Amino acid sequence: MxxxxxxxxxxxxxxxxxxxxxxxxxxxxxxxxxxxxxxxxxxxxxxxxxxxxxxxxxxxxxxxxVPSDLTMSSLSTALQDVSLLYLDGYSHEMALAAAKQADQMKIPILVDAEPERTREELGGLLSLASYIVCSGKFPEKWTSIPSIPSSLLEILLQYPRAQFAIVTLGENGCMMLERSKCGDDYETEAVDIENVAESLRLKVHKDDILPTCVSSKFMKLSGRGPGTIFARLLIGTAESIPASELVDTTGCGDAFIGAVLHGLSTEMPPEMMLPFACQVAGIKCRAIGARSGLPWLSDPRLAKFLC
Structure with missing residues (x-):
């Protein structure tokens, strides 16, 4: 790879x-x-x-x-044989040009949706996104819904091409809403996603040191708005890091996304991908700088998630 x-x-x-x-x-x-x-x-x-x-x-x-920095032929060449495109929203005109070309080439796209980005900068990217990852402040800013589970549901309703949306929550881990690939079951009653989230929180083991994940089954979910979606909710926990070992959180979100990209590229199931990504971010926290603490796949601290 x-x-x-x-x-x-x-x-x-x-x-x-x-x-x-x-x-x-x-x-x-x-x-x-x-x-x-x-x-x-x-x-x-x-x-x-x-x-x-x-x-x-x-x-x-x-x-x-800017888009004129690369000809269309050069951009096509850069995307040749690519299995997954990651876009962070910077240089948004160039990012949108790359996303449109990737879309024509049937390349899945993961978009990092940062709260600092405007609708003009992010709207076009999110409409083409196969996967969305964002920080804790983004869902409410984008949807005006204060609850994270309901705001994630609204994001998937707004962007029907997205297979999942993940929100990173620092020491509180992460939350993911994954759309069903099998279509909706319109004969079932919708379940309030807030109730599903609360039931999952009760299943989280607070005494676990290493990251874990709990998941609901796929079901029709409703939120604060009128729409429903057939999906499942997952909650991932973060590693419990002693204060003496916490050195620098710079780049933790990027480390998490990098691990998600690896998980997608290796077809890692979400139940394993989320704690794996939280573990990578937790390891990074133990060193100064955005890259010096990043683990290699051979790191024994990742063995549990790669077997």
Whole structure:
């Protein structure tokens, strides 16, 4: 399994370091655009050891990546033989162009829906998404529904092509709503998704140290709105990390998504994929920086989830 990157950097020192590090990690960077001037995106991260919080100071890359940076033939070549496309919503015009091309090529798309993105930036991407992953603040912002289970249901109603939506909840793990692939059973009564969520929370083992997952069966679910969907709800727990081992949460969401991408690429069932992703994110927390703490598949701490 290989990973290919479509992005843009400047011909500055940071850009050179980024490309060197990615190549060393085995990433195909042959489709990365290098601009003659400007600057590469970089972020200063300030970590407060006492409060276990961080502050990010972002300097965006310039000039930004736009669709004209890649011809359609070059974009098609970059997507050739790709089994899954991941889009984070940055450079949204370029991301939408890549999504449309991937859609024509029947490539599944996972969209990282961040709450900072506007409807203009994300709406088109979500309409093409096969899978949606978001942080805890996104569902309510997007749907105006304060409850996460009901807001996830509304998101799947808004975007019928999405097979699932996952919300990451930090130390509280994650929640996933997965659409049934077998169609709806219109003869059954709809069950309130809030009641399903509460029943699942009661099944979660609070004393488990490693991540676990509980799931409902597929059923017709209703939420705060008028629509219903035939789906199942899953709750994944996070690893219980001692305060002395919690070093830096920078990049934990990205680590989680990376693990989900691996799970999808290897056809890992959601009941295993969610705790696996939570475990990867938990391992990352134990080191400074977004990448230094990321585990390899050979890490013994992942063995339980890969057997």
């Amino acid at each position: 290989t990973t290919r990157l479509i992005s843009k950097v400047a011909n500055d020192e940071i850009g050179g370091t980024v490309l060197s590090d990615l190549k060393e990690a085995g990433i195909d960077t042959s489709h990365v655009i290098i601009s003659d001037g400007g600057n590469t995106t970089f972020v200063y991260v300030i970590i407060d050891k006492q409060t276990k919080t961080r502050t990010c100071i972002i300097t965006s890359g310039y000039p930004p990546m």
